[in-house]
Amino acid sequence: MNTLCCSALRRRVIIGALCLASAFSASSAKKPNVLFILTDQWRAQALGYAGDPNVKTPRLDKLAEEGINFDTTVSVCAICTPYRAALLTGRFPLSTGMYANDLYLPAEEITMGELFKAAGYNTAYIGKWHLDGHGRKSYIPPERRQGFDYWKVLECTHVYKQSQYYDNNDPKIKMWDGYDAYAQTKDAQAYIRKHATDDKPFLFFFSFGGPHFPHKSAPEDLKALYPPESLKLRPNVEFTEKYPEAKVREELQGYYGHCTAIDKCVGDLMDTLDELGIADNTIVVFTSDHGEMMGSHGKVPSAKLHPYDEANLVPFLFRYPPLTDGKARKIKTPLNTPDILPTLLALTDIEIPDTIEGEDLSVLIKEPGKEIGRAALTMQIKPQSTLRIPYRGVRTARYWYAEQADNGEKLLFDCEKDPYQMNNLYGNPEAKALQTKMAERLKEELVKVGDYPFKGAGHYKGYLDRKTGIPKDGPGTERKLSAKNLEKMKAKKNKKAKE
Numbered sequence: 150m151n152t153l154c155c156s157a158l159r160r161r162v163i164i165g166a167l168c169l170a171s172a173f174s175a176s177s178a179k180k181p182n183v184l185f186i187l188t189d190q191w192r193a194q195a196l197g198y199a200g201d202p203n204v205k206t207p208r209l210d211k212l213a214e215e216g217i218n219f220d221t222t223v224s225v226c227a228i229c230t231p232y233r234a235a236l237l238t239g240r241f242p243l244s245t246g247m248y249a250n251d252l253y254l255p256a257e258e259i260t261m262g263e264l265f266k267a268a269g270y271n272t273a274y275i276g277k278w279h280l281d282g283h284g285r286k287s288y289i290p291p292e293r294r295q296g297f298d299y300w301k302v303l304e305c306t307h308v309y310k311q312s313q314y315y316d317n318n319d320p321k322i323k324m325w326d327g328y329d330a331y332a333q334t335k336d337a338q339a340y341i342r343k344h345a346t347d348d349k350p351f352l353f354f355f356s357f358g359g360p361h362f363p364h365k366s367a368p369e370d371l372k373a374l375y376p377p378e379s380l381k382l383r384p385n386v387e388f389t390e391k392y393p394e395a396k397v398r399e400e401l402q403g404y405y406g407h408c409t410a411i412d413k414c415v416g417d418l419m420d421t422l423d424e425l426g427i428a429d430n431t432i433v434v435f436t437s438d439h440g441e442m443m444g445s446h447g448k449v450p451s452a453k454l455h456p457y458d459e460a461n462l463v464p465f466l467f468r469y470p471p472l473t474d475g476k477a478r479k480i481k482t483p484l485n486t487p488d489i490l491p492t493l494l495a496l497t498d499i500e501i502p503d504t505i506e507g508e509d510l511s512v513l514i515k516e517p518g519k520e521i522g523r524a525a526l527t528m529q530i531k532p533q534s535t536l537r538i539p540y541r542g543v544r545t546a547r548y549w550y551a552e553q554a555d556n557g558e559k560l561l562f563d564c565e566k567d568p569y570q571m572n573n574l575y576g577n578p579e580a581k582a583l584q585t586k587m588a589e590r591l592k593e594e595l596v597k598v599g600d601y602p603f604k605g606a607g608h609y610k611g612y613l614d615r616k617t618g619i620p621k622d623g624p625g626t627e628r629k630l631s632a633k634n635l636e637k638m639k640a641k642k643n644k645k646a647k648e
């Protein structure tokens with residue numbers, strides 16, 4: 150039996166066993182619904198409740214007032230596909246092999262949708278997927294949907310008006326009417342209304358495309374709320390020739406416009422839960438896959454992939470009235486991407502499979518005032534461009550320590566005293582003990598995931614395609630890893646061989 154066969158069989162046995170366990174434990178009480186709201190590129194700092202002086206996010210501020218704000222939530226790898234794979238599997242990017250964009254998440258991975266479905270949930274997914282690796286506009290058949298049944302999805306687009314999607318099992322591409330977040334919200338509301346009284350609870354995964362660039366495509370009425378010249382920039386913003394001040398301000402205006410649009414959508418969804426009387430039995434999560442540099446440290450608006458909080462810290466709000474009691478609570482303990490799934494499984498009384506590498510942190514939610522002195526590991530393994538430097542880093546509630554590959558540069562920040570990370574303490578004799586301690590913590594976390602000593606981007610040139618098993622070569626091949634492009638590459642090679 151080959152490895153693939155073995156793992157497919159193992160996966161079936163595990164999901165079957167979990168399904169059986171859930172069936173036995175199914176009591177008369179309905180499990181809570183889960184509304185998981187994921188945004189794209191919404192940095193933790195850009196929210197009213199987080200102290201942003203410009204942005205208007207009244208509904209998210211209300212959500213923060215009524216629930217838990219995980220104040221130090223880290224993106225395990227600040228780029229779409231690796232983050233999304235880690236979120237859905239509870240595993241680190243090098244364990245799944247999902248460390249660059251546009252890769253295929255193998256069917257044998259055990260994922261959020263499958264686990265909730267096996268535990269008796271209705272499952273639904275709307276919006277951006279970015280885990281299929283078969284081309285950004287390809288139809289994704291049911292066997293590649295990782296357990297999500299209701300499905301209105303496009304792999305990836307950065308068009309937000311009249312954007313395209315596939316409607317369940319119809320292979321003909323459709324178009325959302327108008328600004329897609331608004332149309333998707335109406336669709337989500339209709340689904341929730343339809344399934345609110347089902348015997349089964351629902352897991353509804355809402356994956357917004359914004360506030361990811363292009364920023365100028367935000368709704369005009371919302372952009373008008375943010376006159377560029379009135380915006381207060383972060384003190385660590387540095388202008389460049391390509392992005393002078395006026396350009397950064399214009400990008401920020403659009404970014405905030407998208408943020409306020411999504412804030413409105415979240416408000417509409419919350420109103421629907423209230424209107425149906427299911428808000429008390431619904432876990433609501435609001436988060437993002439990664440942040441946005443927006444000119445901080447001289448990195449262009451649209452950049453992530455850099456070793457700073459603007460790229461790596463994301464919002465994470467949690468509301469579930471039986472546990473959150475309608476009172477605002479802030480948790481400083483770092484929450485990492487692979488921790489999210491096991492934490493949700495624990496809160497919904499679903500068995501956590503041993504494939505999961507993240508930690509169940511539900512105790513932080515259940516016990517007000519509890520904190521754990523842990524460190525969250527974050528990484529860039531093979532960044533999209535050679536202009537970006539691979540790194541590994543650990544974020545604690547107070548400090549950020551990162552080691553970059555290839556250039557050997559190290560960063561150490563006291564984020565409490567230096568929230569804009571402008572004073573690198575690395576090499577400072579007064580910070581020597583802290584430096585040693587943080588380097589040790591990074592090593593510990595890397596050893597745990599089998600990534601010590603970590604390698605530079607060059608090591609990952611000969612990446613093995615998880616779907617075809619065909620190794621490829623050459624730098625910067627991330628976008629060529631999808632099956633469709635691989636076929637094109639092979640056809641080109643064959644043609645050349647014949648000539």
Ligand SMILES: [Ca+2]
Nearest residue numbers: 189228229438
């Ligand atoms: Ca993204």
